Amino acid sequence: MVGCPGSNGAWYGQPDRTSAVSRPTANDKSARSGILSDNDTTNVATADKSSGTTGGRGSAVERVHQQISALIAQLGLKPGDRLHTESELSELFGVSRSTVREALRLLEQQGVVNAVQGQGRFISASGSLRVERPMTKYESITEVLTGRGYAVTSAVLSIEEGTATPEEAEALELESDAPVIRLLRIRYGDDKPLVVSANTMPRETLPGPIDHRDWSGSLTAALAAHGNRVTSALATISAVELPEEWQARYSLGGLGPWLRVFEVGLTATGRRVLYALDYHLGSEISFSVLRRS
DSSP: BBBBOSSBBOOOOSSOSSSOOOOTTTTOHHHTTTOOOOHHHHHHHHHHHHTTTTOOOOOOHHHHHHHHHHHHHHHHTTTOOOEEEEHHHHHHOOOOOOHHHHHHHHHHHHEEEEEEEETTEEEOTTOOOOOSSSSSSOOOOHHHHHTTTOOOOEEEEEEEEEEEOOHHHHHHHHTTTTTEEEEEHHHHHHHTEEEEEEEEEGGGSOOSOOOGGOOTTTTOOOOOTTTTTOOOOEEEEEEEEOOHHHHHHOOTTTTOEEEEEEEEEETTTTOEEEEEEOOOOEEBOOOOOOOOO
């Protein structure tokens, strides 16, 4: 099952159908001791590319943070295992030691590694627990479903321009009569309806005539192309039935409960550029989260 709260970007929590990296066995002493072979290095680089962290996406610290996380999973490191040194990681990923240090600090804050003065950094008890596509990671539905091997298609049900409703204006921090774009569509995985999305964006975030744009692809990618990349989101999740009107009009009845997600997508500067009301098919979509005391 897929785990994906969010309309065009979300946190996904269930393991992929295929893994980007091959994990060594527990008896692989070279892996447990933190020694990388050429194949290990290649696999880590491949994992980073497949997760979309190359090509300038995000800061260097974010990329290295994700690379180190992939390395921990690749080597199958267990609680108490020592992580590579800053200099080793710097050489491995081709970045400065200060960048590595900041990435490691993030991992310490997340409780993944513990720093012991004079000895290095070690995997914590919770650090060995890996949640694929965790809820805390923002990803587009297109990225996640494609990454899981689904053939992703979309049915655009309606696209229109209008003025913001009081609810939309409050969510997007707009004037009550501000122009907006509204998009309603179904996202399919292998021809099965998985997500019904109703999205609202400030009009200026996607300039140009709406009739000249392909609305079947990733909405977050379209926003990013105009300098409005969504880096985080505020979401509220609940289990409901799909609205009866939608069930009848779009032949979506009888599919069972849906996970409804109200979500507001924000850029790195805190600008609100996406307001989404999404329904995720409950029989196919679930959430996973790592909880710490």
